[in-house]
Amino acid sequence: MPVAIAITNPGTPETMKLVELPITEPGPGQARIRQSISGVNFVDIYVRTGLYPLPPGQTVLGFEGAGVVEAIGSGVENVKIGDRVAYVGHPLGSYAEMRTLSASRLVRLPDDVSERLAGSTMLRGLTAHMLLHKVHPLRSGEWVLVHAAAGGLGQIVTRWAKRLGANVIGTVGSGAKAEFAYEAGADAVLLHNSEDWVDETRRIADGRGVHLAIDGIGGAMLSQTLATVRPFGTAASIGQAAGPIPPIQLEELTAPRAIGLARPSVLTYANDPDLYRQGTKALVAELRAGLINPIGAEYALKDAARAHADLEAGRTTASVVLTM
Known part of the structure; x- marks a missing residue:
């Protein structure tokens, strides 16, 4: 039987258990896929710890993945058996070797986009599209502040913003992580635990501040982040x-x-059919055109608890994935 990582109650990474799941036949409008990869994201940690409630009847974690279609139900026309696909969004369940879900959630992959790339990029990539095209439609020459710029989301937002012609100031928690932010294309990298990072951000950004500030750190950082934004700019709190x-x-x-001040949700974005279609189409096009999303840490499915612990403790850079 296929296996998955599930929880029954919120808690530490130790609450995550490897379980066997029955093979379910797809109903009308559904498809079953055999997965090769699942992304690990901070939103998964929020669900595991109880910050975001576990939906009734769902125990398997994970919002994004990729694999091959094994079976389809009646009425499915957008994918066929053998197609390589990726997805992001509700319902939970990507930490699994096999799963059945709505076929409308699946995005067919072209030959030049691997399951490994797409399955580790869908959530962060759709988040980047939401931030740079919906929350603040970014224009060439504008300034963006990206916190945690060495992380998976920080790197893909930086890379996409640079492809749009923007200037990027990244922040990191240590000097060792600065090189990852620079490699992603950041024009300047600051330590967000330094005393003068706010003033330095405003100085670099034309002495006026950034047009868009993206804060996934939270805590007391958001109040400081607001001070980096120029008049009529936007701060986005995303975690x-x-x-x-x-x-x-x-x-x-x-x-x-x-x-x-915006508090956008990529899962809400993904639940809108039009925005999901526009965002995933744009993301796949960017990946085909060379948008890079490096994988910084890879774990076997059975080691998902260790992946959570490492991500939560800040021991990873770039994307974190589980392989089946």
Whole structure:
């Protein structure tokens, strides 16, 4: 029987267990895929720890993956048996050798995009598309601040922003990680634990601040991040790896700052059929055109708990994946 990684209650990585799952036949509009890879993302940690509630009846973690279609139900026209596909979004279940899900969620892969690349890129890539095309449609010459620029999301946002002609200031937690941010294309890299990183960001960005600031660190960092944004720019809060975010007062956004604050969700973005189609089409086109998304750490499916522990502790760079 195929195996998967499941939890029954929120908790530490040790709550994740390898379980056997029955093979399910696809119903109308569904497809069953045999997976080769699953991405590991901070949102998975949020689900495991209980920050995001586990949906009723679901126990297997993971929002993105890739593999080959093994069977299809009635009415399925967008994929056929043997197609290589990738996906991102609800329902949970990508930490599995095999799964059945709605065929409408599946994106067919062209010959020149591997399952390994697509399956490790869908969530972060769709997040980048959401940030750079929906939250703040980025224009050439604008300035972007990317926190955790050595991480999986930070690198792909940096690379995509540079392809759009933007200037990128990345922040990292240690000097050792700076080279990864520079390799991704950042124009400047700062330590976000230094005392002057806010002032230095504003100085580099024309002395006025950035047009878009992307903060996945959370905790007390968001309030500092707001100070890096120029008037009528936007700050996007996309996570809280450092812990809960203290309340933001409206006065922190108003004059003389006059900035916008967004709390976008890539899973909500993926649940909109039109946005999902537009975003995944654009992402696949960028991958075919050379957008790079390096894999920094790879684990066997059975070692998913160790992958979570390493990602949570900041011991990884770039994308983190599970292989089947």
